[in-house]
Amino acid sequence: xxxxxxxxxxxxxxxxxxxxxxxxxxxxxxxxxxxxxxxxxxxxxxxxxxxxxxxxxxxxxxxxxxxxxxxxxxxxxxxxxxxxxxxxxxxxxxxxxxxxxxxxxxxxxxxxxxxxxxxxxxxxxxxxxxxxxxxxxxxxxxxxxxxxxxxxxxxxxxxxxxxxxxxxxxxxxxxxxxxxxxxxxxxxxxxxxxxxxxxxxxxxxxxxxxxxxxxxxxxxxxxxxxxxxxxxxxxxxxxxxxxxxxxxxxxxxxxxxxxxxxxxxxxxxxxxxxxxxxxxxxxxxxxxxxxxxxxxxxxxxxxxxxxxxxxxxxxxxxxxxxxxxxxxxxxxxxxxxxxxxxxxxxxxxxxxxxxxxxxxxxxxxxxxxxxxxxxxxxxxxxxxxxxxxxxxxxxxxxxxxxxxxxxxxxxxxxxxxxxxxxxxxxxxxxxxxxxxxxxxxxxxxxxxxxxxxxxxxxxxxxxxxxxxxxxxxxxxxxxxxxxxxxxxxxxxxxxxxxxxx
Amino acid sequence: xxxxxxxxxxxxxxxxxxxxxxxxxxxxxxxxxxxxxxxxxxxxxxxxxxxxxxxxxxxxxxxxxxxxxxxxxxxxxxxxxxxxxxxxxxxxxxxxxxxxxxxxxxxxxxxxxxxxxxxxxxxxxxxxxxxxxxxxxxxxxxxxxxxxxxxxxxxxxxxxxxxxxxxxxxxxxxxxxxxxxxxxxxxxxxxxxxxxxxxxxxxxxxxxxxxxxxxxxxxxxxxxxxxxxxxxxxxxxxxxxxxxxxxxxxxxxxxxxxxxxxxxxxxxxxxxxxxxxxxxxxxxxxxxxxxxxxxxxxxxxxxxxxxxxxxxxxxxxxxxxxxxxxxxxxxxxxxxxxxxxxxxxxxxxxxxxxxxxxxxxxxxxxxxxxxxxxxxxxxxxxxxxxxxxxxxxxxxxxxxxxxxxxxxxxxxxxxxxxxxxxxxxxxxxxxxxxxxxxxx
Numbered sequence: 020x021x022x023x024x025x026x027x028x029x030x031x032x033x034x035x036x037x038x039x040x041x042x043x044x045x046x047x048x049x050x051x052x053x054x055x056x057x058x059x060x061x062x063x064x065x066x067x068x069x070x071x072x073x074x075x076x077x078x079x080x081x082x083x084x085x086x087x088x089x090x091x092x093x094x095x096x097x098x099x100x101x102x103x104x105x106x107x108x109x110x111x112x113x114x115x116x117x118x119x120x121x122x123x124x125x126x127x128x129x130x131x132x133x134x135x136x137x138x139x140x141x142x143x144x145x146x147x148x149x150x151x152x153x154x155x156x157x158x159x160x161x162x163x164x165x166x167x168x169x170x171x172x173x174x175x176x177x178x179x180x181x182x183x184x185x186x187x188x189x190x191x192x193x194x195x196x197x198x199x200x201x202x203x204x205x206x207x208x209x210x211x212x213x214x215x216x217x218x219x220x221x222x223x224x225x226x227x228x229x230x231x232x233x234x235x236x237x238x239x240x241x242x243x244x245x246x247x248x249x250x251x252x253x254x255x256x257x258x259x260x261x262x263x264x265x266x267x268x269x270x271x272x273x274x275x276x277x278x279x280x281x282x283x284x285x286x287x288x289x290x291x292x293x294x295x296x297x298x299x300x301x302x303x304x305x306x307x308x309x310x311x312x313x314x315x316x317x318x319x320x321x322x323x324x325x326x327x328x329x330x331x332x333x334x335x336x337x338x339x340x341x342x343x344x345x346x347x348x349x350x351x352x353x354x355x356x357x358x359x360x361x362x363x364x365x366x367x368x369x370x371x372x373x374x375x376x377x378x379x380x381x382x383x384x385x386x387x388x389x390x391x392x393x394x395x396x397x398x399x400x401x402x403x404x405x406x407x408x409x410x411x412x413x414x415x416x417x418x419x420x421x422x423x424x425x426x427x428x429x430x431x432x433x434x435x436x437x438x439x440x441x442x443x444x445x446x447x448x449x450x451x452x453x454x455x456x457x458x459x460x461x462x463x464x465x466x467x468x469x470x471x472x473x474x475x476x477x478x479x480x481x482x483x484x485x486x487x488x489x490x491x492x493x494x495x496x497x498x499x500x501x502x503x504x505x506x507x508x509x510x511x512x513x514x515x516x517x518x519x520x
Numbered sequence: 521x522x523x524x525x526x527x528x529x530x531x532x533x534x535x536x537x538x539x540x541x542x543x544x545x546x547x548x549x550x551x552x553x554x555x556x557x558x559x560x561x562x563x564x565x566x567x568x569x570x571x572x573x574x575x576x577x578x579x580x581x582x583x584x585x586x587x588x589x590x591x592x593x594x595x596x597x598x599x600x601x602x603x604x605x606x607x608x609x610x611x612x613x614x615x616x617x618x619x620x621x622x623x624x625x626x627x628x629x630x631x632x633x634x635x636x637x638x639x640x641x642x643x644x645x646x647x648x649x650x651x652x653x654x655x656x657x658x659x660x661x662x663x664x665x666x667x668x669x670x671x672x673x674x675x676x677x678x679x680x681x682x683x684x685x686x687x688x689x690x691x692x693x694x695x696x697x698x699x700x701x702x703x704x705x706x707x708x709x710x711x712x713x714x715x716x717x718x719x720x721x722x723x724x725x726x727x728x729x730x731x732x733x734x735x736x737x738x739x740x741x742x743x744x745x746x747x748x749x750x751x752x753x754x755x756x757x758x759x760x761x762x763x764x765x766x767x768x769x770x771x772x773x774x775x776x777x778x779x780x781x782x783x784x785x786x787x788x789x790x791x792x793x794x795x796x797x798x799x800x801x802x803x804x805x806x807x808x809x810x811x812x813x814x815x816x817x818x819x820x821x822x823x824x825x826x827x828x829x830x831x832x833x834x835x836x837x838x839x840x841x842x843x844x845x846x847x848x849x850x851x852x853x854x855x856x857x858x859x860x861x862x863x864x865x866x867x868x869x870x871x872x873x874x875x876x877x878x879x880x881x882x883x884x885x886x887x888x889x890x891x892x893x894x895x896x897x898x899x900x901x902x903x904x905x906x907x908x909x910x911x912x913x914x915x916x917x918x919x920x921x922x923x924x925x926x927x928x929x930x931x932x933x934x935x936x937x938x939x940x941x942x943x944x945x946x947x948x949x950x951x952x953x954x955x956x957x958x959x960x
Binding site: 084093094096097098099100101102103104105106107116117118119120121122123124134137138140141173174177195196198232234238239240241282283284313314315316317320393395429430431432433434435436437438439440441442443445461462463465466467469514516 | 559562563564565566567568569570571572583584585586587588589590591592600604607608610611612613614617668669705706708711712713714715745748750753783784785848887888889890892894895897899900901903917918919920922958959960
């Protein structure tokens with residue numbers, strides 16, 4: 020991870036809002052690229068015309084100006100700060116399912132026309148024309164802010180980071196090393212399409228994270244925790260600092276007591292919140308429409324069919340307030356929305372970008388995302404979650420004689436085509452005779468996504484979204500922030516792998 | 521050397537000093553990349569772009585920060601740098617944060633690394649399309665009626681960079697690269713659609729294998745996944761296929777970094793000069809390898825690059841220690857990161873070794889997993905081929921291996937003669953004995 024600078028560095032580059040305009044309304048998101056970089060509608064029309072000069076179905080421009088800052092503590096002092104500024108425009112021409120793409124960091128007419136003529140090479144017929152006028156899209160606001168993150172001075176971030184460190188050390192004499200980071204990012208985008216859509220947005224993203232190394236009787240363990248999302252700076256209260264410190268320390272300390280469970284096939288209870296990474300990775304990716312359009316996903320023949328027990332409902336949602344995957348508008352101008360993927364066990368919809376929606380003859384679902392102006396659009400998840408069921412968490416655990424309870428997983432990987440996945444269980448417990456017993460460590464759980472979905476036999480009533488802000492999903496070399504959530508879930512059988520097999 | 525970025529770097533060093541920095545390091549990179557992919561015998565994506573990026577690290581009053589930007593308008597850069605300096609002053613003092621002693625810049629080799637393809641400009645758009653079409657067609661043909669989807673791609677680029685410090689370092693680098701390959705998705709039993717891929721990276725176009733071959737290998741690797749199933753948990757010898765060795769050695773390497781050692785996150789911290797693997801385990805860091813993908817004359821901090829035997833016949837010789845952690849640890853700096861990593865090849869082919877091993881698994885891929893740099897414990901999913909006396913028995917998937925790095929590399933009994941050269945980590949296949957492979 021690259022880190023970043025101080026708000027002060029950024030503040031001089033981003034124009035400060037007119038005084039008195041503290042509440043950041045959707046209106047103040049508009050006009051930024053025109054006022055700061057002279058990007059007029061007339062110029063955009065010219066560039067789009069160039070992008071369609073050899074034909075094609077549509078073209079779009081994606082302008083981005085992103086400022087990212089990191090403040091880092093190591094060995095007790097906030098002694099590193101990093102910042103990154105990304106500025107550029109990506110120009111896309113689409114011809115059926117074919118994409119031509121050029122981008123430039125210079126927002127000059129000459130550079131943009133050159134990038135547009137590269138994009139145009141994807142088609143080979145006669146020119147088509149962009150819309151004569153661009154209609155600004157009126158957007159909902161799923162990440163309300165009281166002020167710009169770039170206006171928050173470094174002096175306000177330093178005590179948060181320092182205090183997280185100090186709290187960790189106060190919590191246990193076994194704490195040996197603490198690393199703390201505070202990250203904030205402010206991303207301004209403008210999407211202009213040849214169909215006449217103009218959408219502008221300002222996306223915040225931030226999180227506070229800590230990693231703790233503890234030492235006991237010559238053994239060392241490490242764990243961490245983070246909180247954040249698309250939050251306002253006011254989110255970072257003493258309670259948040261306390262939770263980040265306490266969870267980091269407790270998670271490291273519990274590993275001293277942890278045992279490695281015997282390996283094999285067994286029932287697995289996934290706790291609420293974070294274990295929904297499995298839902299995202301092992302099931303969600305297979306429902307992204309590009310894999311289905313190309314028939315490479317196991318779900319490509321399953322629309323309208325039963326893929327889970329009738330009490331299972333899965334949603335992908337851009338409209339949650341302040342979550343990492345929330346989107347007022349996606350990166351190709353489709354407004355933020357909520358998409359029902361699985362309803363009562365039946366697969367209802369894939370997640371679409373414009374290309375896949377045209378392929379299936381339906382409306383896009385607002386899942387067209389990209390890492391930055393350097394990348395083209397892919398269908399991607401936003402906040403993906405499974406709704407709660409009727410059982411209590413205790414009932415779910417009590418139903419298992421011998422198995423494991425998973426509280427946190429990391430380093431997961433899935434093979435979309437087979438659906439096979441492997442995840443490392445970083446926090447969890449044994450279940451013996453219906454009770455949670457010893458903490459566990461150093462194991463992987465392996466399985467198959469579609470099979471796991473069919474094997475979910477109980478859902479509890481304790482639905483939770485994961486509260487971390489650092490979650491990034493990678494696909495085709497592009498990372499985008501995502502959220503996920505789930506209640507306590509019973510999977511009737513999964514492979515647990517460890518050393519003592 | 522590119523004068524435009526050299527002059528901009530020089531300007532940025534002066535601007536940082538003028539803004540009040542005691543010292544600074546500036547890097548500028550400029551590159552052009554072209555990428556084409558084909559699917560269904562027509563272009564799926566065509567992408568082309570130029571990038572320019574500037575980073576500056578500021579040292580002022582014993583304080584430190586780093587910034588980078590793609591907004592290279594002079595007026596933006598001026599405020600970018602002066603704000604960077606102002607910001608840095610607000611941080612806590614860190615006595616270890618300095619530019620390297622310039623004596624470590626000295627001794628840079630006077631070598632041509634052969635990392636620029638002089639023929640690069642002759643690679644035309646038509647050449648690219650023809651190359652990727654050939655890769656696609658050969659993959660489709662070799663995949664036959666099992667093919668669900670094939671995507672073939674080519675990417676190439678040229679990079680120029682400058683590194684400069686206020687205490688006398690100047691470095692410039694130019695390089696080219698080519699990447700080409702294919703991924704295929706295949707029909708299997710039930711709903712399974714295994715996906716396999718193969719790609720290669722080279723500095724010179726002439727070093728790319730025949731495109732027909734690349735497509736065929738991609739198809740074969742996918743077909744090899746068909747029918748993959750787990751077997752009963754068993755203790756077996758495994759052969760880790762050459763191109764997959766870096767994934768599992770990576771967990772070991774992370775414990776060799778100065779940052780992890782100083783932050784008490786390394787199981788190797790006190791192991792220098794001691795045995796950390798079998799005598800088959802040798803790892804060389806060679807920055808001067810001709811046409812190597814990791815070749816360089818100086819590292820990211822400007823330290824002159826030197827060849828080092830990191831692990832010699834199982835004994836740990838050296839760590840990766842950058843300037844900052846060298847100051848914190850009170851150790852000599854080496855380098856903040858690897859260049860070309862080389863595991864010297866053995867004498868026998870994988871096929872010959874398989875015949876002698878009896879029952880074993882050829883690991884052709886890893887999935888998920890974890891490696892704990894603090895304890896050396898790791899656990900990772902595997903897939904590959906079960907064989908018996910050299911004869912394939914079945915494809916295996918959804919299985920897991922786990923252990924501790926110190927024990928695992930201690931069981932490395934043989935190194936094959938098949939170094940895979942399309943990476944900066946050049947290693948042959950390796951044989952590890954007595955591994956518990958857990959499955960059903």
